[in-house]
Amino acid sequence: GAVVSQHPSRVICKSGTSVKIECRSLDFQATTMFWYRQFPKKSLMLMATSNEGSKATYEQGVEKDKFLINHASLTLSTLTVTSAHPEDSSFYICSATGGSFEEAFFGQGTRLTVV
Amino acid sequence: DAKTTQPPSMDCAEGRAANLPCNHSTISGNEYVYWYRQIHSQGPQYIIHGLKNNETNEMASLIITEDRKSSTLILPHATLRDTAVYYCIVKNNAGNMLTFGGGTRLMVKP
Numbered sequence: 001g002a003v004v005s006q007h008p009s010r011v012i013c014k015s016g017t018s019v020k021i022e023c024r025s026l027d028f029q030a031t032t033m034f035w036y037r038q039f040p041k042k043s044l045m046l047m048a049t050s051n052e053g054s055k056a057t058y059e060q061g062v063e064k065d066k067f068l069i070n071h072a073s074l075t076l077s078t079l080t081v082t083s084a085h086p087e088d089s090s091f092y093i094c095s096a097t098g099g100s101f102e103e104a105f106f107g108q109g110t111r112l113t114v115v
Numbered sequence: 116d117a118k119t120t121q122p123p124s125m126d127c128a129e130g131r132a133a134n135l136p137c138n139h140s141t142i143s144g145n146e147y148v149y150w151y152r153q154i155h156s157q158g159p160q161y162i163i164h165g166l167k168n169n170e171t172n173e174m175a176s177l178i179i180t181e182d183r184k185s186s187t188l189i190l191p192h193a194t195l196r197d198t199a200v201y202y203c204i205v206k207n208n209a210g211n212m213l214t215f216g217g218g219t220r221l222m223v224k225p
Contacts, residue, residue: 001161034212043202044159044215093158095213102208103149106158 002028004096006107013084013114021079021110023094029074030096034104035067038091050077074098084114119203124220127197133190135219137203140184145207148179150188152199153218159202162188193223 003026013019023033032051036044048064050056050071058064066088068080077096081088091111097104120138127133139148147166151159163170163177165186170177176189190197202218 004158006158036215043217044153046212046214049212091156095158102147103161103164104213105161106151109156109158111156 001103002026002096002099002101002105004030004094004105004107006094006110008110009108010111011113013112015085015114016083018080018082019084019112021081021092021094021112023077023079023096023107025075025096025098025105028096028099028101030077031074031098032096033071033077034095034097035069035077035079036093036095038093038109044093047079081112084112086114088112089114119205119216121201121203121216121219123217124222126222126224127190127193129195129223129225130192133193133197133221133223135188135190135201135203135221136185137188138185139203139205142183142205143207146205147208148177148183148186149204149206149213150175150177151202151204151213152197153202154196154199159215162201193221195223195225197221198223 005024007022035047038044047062048056048058050069052074056069071077093109095104095106149164150162153159165177179186200218
């Protein structure tokens, strides 16, 4: 299968600061990338869908000004959590699909802790 | 996309086959059945997917009933490293988004 790399795997930031998470498809061109959030002992919840070169589509209840998504190339999407607060602490996971693949591949996730 | 129903948890003895059921009675003709698993604190891992024929790869086998209303993921010889949450997801390939339900927490025991 294809490889999706997410960085960083773990980050701690102070309340009020911004954090950027990168998601890269290493061996295929990802026409579409997805960002999920997962709280402890819960399932993954889709936050937004991004297609290369266009604005992201956010799910209901997800603030687009708080969670900035950029998908500027076919191999890179970024999620920036702006003015982070403790309630934004969560496990953030990206996935990518494209090329000849029917299935989506996931990054290893980023554990964000806001203190 | 159609909704799926899975048991919340299952146990399996190491070395035995693990059979994970999934009900998707409202599946449409153009919807595929996908299986992913998530090991603790990692991103989901793709396992297998199928439309109507049974499928097998190096990780698992997928058995889909003739009416396509249910399926079973089979791990032929479960190991301790197969302990994870297994998600059964139904979607058509026109929409790339995956919607995760609660999944089945599989515990493989020595």
